[in-house]
Amino acid sequence: MSKNISKPSSLDLAILVLGNGGREHAMVKALARSPHCAALFCSSGNGGIADDAECVILPTAQDVIDFCDEEDIDLVIIGPEQPLVDGVSDMLRREGILVFAPSQAAAQLEASKSFTKSICDAANIPTASYGSFTDRDAALAYLATQSLPIVIKADGLAAGKGVIIALTMDEATSTIHAMFDGQFGAASSTVVIESFLEGEEISFFALCDGTRCVPFGSAQDHKRAYDGDEGPNTGGMGTYAPAPIMNVELERIIMNEIMQPAVDEMAKRGTPYQGILFAGLMIQHNRPMLIEFNARLGDPETQVLLTRLTTDFAALCYHAALGTLPDQPMQWDERAAVCVVMASKGYPNHYSKGTEIHNLEIAESMDDVVVYHAGTEVTEDGRLIAIGGRVLGITALGATVLEAQQRAYAAVDTIDWKEGFCRRDIAWRAIARD
Ligand code: AMP
Ligand code: GLY
Numbered sequence: 001m002s003k004n005i006s007k008p009s010s011l012d013l014a015i016l017v018l019g020n021g022g023r024e025h026a027m028v029k030a031l032a033r034s035p036h037c038a039a040l041f042c043s044s045g046n047g048g049i050a051d052d053a054e055c056v057i058l059p060t061a062q063d064v065i066d067f068c069d070e071e072d073i074d075l076v077i078i079g080p081e082q083p084l085v086d087g088v089s090d091m092l093r094r095e096g097i098l099v100f101a102p103s104q105a106a107a108q109l110e111a112s113k114s115f116t117k118s119i120c121d122a123a124n125i126p127t128a129s130y131g132s133f134t135d136r137d138a139a140l141a142y143l144a145t146q147s148l149p150i151v152i153k154a155d156g157l158a159a160g161k162g163v164i165i166a167l168t169m170d171e172a173t174s175t176i177h178a179m180f181d182g183q184f185g186a187a188s189s190t191v192v193i194e195s196f197l198e199g200e201e202i203s204f205f206a207l208c209d210g211t212r213c214v215p216f217g218s219a220q221d222h223k224r225a226y227d228g229d230e231g232p233n234t235g236g237m238g239t240y241a242p243a244p245i246m247n248v249e250l251e252r253i254i255m256n257e258i259m260q261p262a263v264d265e266m267a268k269r270g271t272p273y274q275g276i277l278f279a280g281l282m283i284q285h286n287r288p289m290l291i292e293f294n295a296r297l298g299d300p301e302t303q304v305l306l307t308r309l310t311t312d313f314a315a316l317c318y319h320a321a322l323g324t325l326p327d328q329p330m331q332w333d334e335r336a337a338v339c340v341v342m343a344s345k346g347y348p349n350h351y352s353k354g355t356e357i358h359n360l361e362i363a364e365s366m367d368d369v370v371v372y373h374a375g376t377e378v379t380e381d382g383r384l385i386a387i388g389g390r391v392l393g394i395t396a397l398g399a400t401v402l403e404a405q406q407r408a409y410a411a412v413d414t415i416d417w418k419e420g421f422c423r424r425d426i427a428w429r430a431i432a433r434d
Pocket of ligand 1: 151160163165194195197198201280291292
């Protein structure tokens with residue numbers, strides 16, 4: 001039943017997106033704008049994605065393969081990291097399906113911090129000095145030689161909780177014990193200890209086709225739940241793009257010293273990197289240091305990135321997947337974008353599901369505002385309900401970050417959702433710079 005990876009000559013693509021969050025809604029909307037997107041499906045989607053794509057439920061890789069065969073899908077785009085780590089892209093490729101996403105081997109750049117460090121060593125990528133350990137005593141001995149603060153990381157995926165910045169040796173020691181005691185299961189059977197980097201943190205993206213890689217924008221996010229960057233860590237409570245600290249020279253350095261060397265090293269090892277490469281970077285005095293790689297777009301970074309993108313996203317993904325990415329810069333709306341995440345009260349801890357959201361159409365109809373859905377569902381009787389932690393990403397464009405922020409909050413304020421909350425200060429750092 002395999003399908004050939006042959007190019008539709010006029011580029012009329014039937015595309016399937018995998019994922020159900022705000023990132024995937026932004027991807028679906030960007031694809032829907034493309035004249036090359038002839039049919040658009042999403043598994044499993046959400047209450048908003050259902051307006052822009054046909055939502056289908058494909059729980060297993062085999063279901064995806066069968067669907068691609070039935071619907072003559074030309075391209076599958078994978079949003080979240082878990083399917084990459086599970087090898088879904090490889091399973092699809094083995095059936096001759098064209099996929100925009102890294103292989104399981106290439107997704108090691110997200111799945112294993114010690115693997116990423118070994119790539120940094122081999123490709124001379126600037127990053128924090130470190131030690132990587134599978135033995136508790138060796139880790140504790142290394143710790144004793146380090147200064148504070150010190151960063152302790154579970155090697156594998158730990159739902160965003162596997163990084164501890166220890167301010168005291170006691171805290172560092174007990175973190176190392178907890179990780180080797182199985183705090184994060186297999187993810188912490190290897191522990192990376194690294195020096196603390198100071199500077200300003202940004203998210204930087206590159207689009208890669210296995211050999212080439214081109215810049216795909218920058219953003220900054222707010223990971224803490226409450227105003228003033230206080231409270232528990234979350235998946236991200238808001239973003240803005242571009243990162244104000246970015247400039248042409250810095251982008252050149254990031255591409256030449258970090259992104260392209262990583263792509264070259266992966267190709268050299270026979271595990272070429274194809275898809276989006278997302279670098280978490282610390283910038284100090286216009287010099288970037290790599291904090292981590294992710295093998296996908298960020299959430300909620302994608303909401304601001306793709307709202308600004310004017311280059312055809314469908315054609316980009318298609319060419320990257322084929323290995324024929326044109327070496328041309330992206331075109332962006334010159335304006336700034338701000339995304340304010342609305343979450344269920346209680347997130348990132350306990351929150352209730354099924355609460356009703358009213359009046360979304362007012363926000364949706366506002367100029368230069370896009371409402372991206374994450375944890376939403378439309379009930380059989382047509383009500384919009386929240387079914388997740390992060391629920392909406394209210395995104396606005398503006399001539400300045402301040403204007404984009406004001407427009408985003410004006411839209412937020414029209415939404416009637418008593419059980420929801422958002423931060424009121426997204427982009428404060430960028431605005432304070434102006
Ligand atoms: P990671 O999961 O590696 O992105 O780490 C989560 C967060 O911890 C990052 O977004 C940074 O804010 C912080 N972090 C990680 N490593 C370091 C480091 N070496 N120095 C300072 N902050 C770090
Ligand atoms: N917003 C950070 C991430 O997607 O990993």
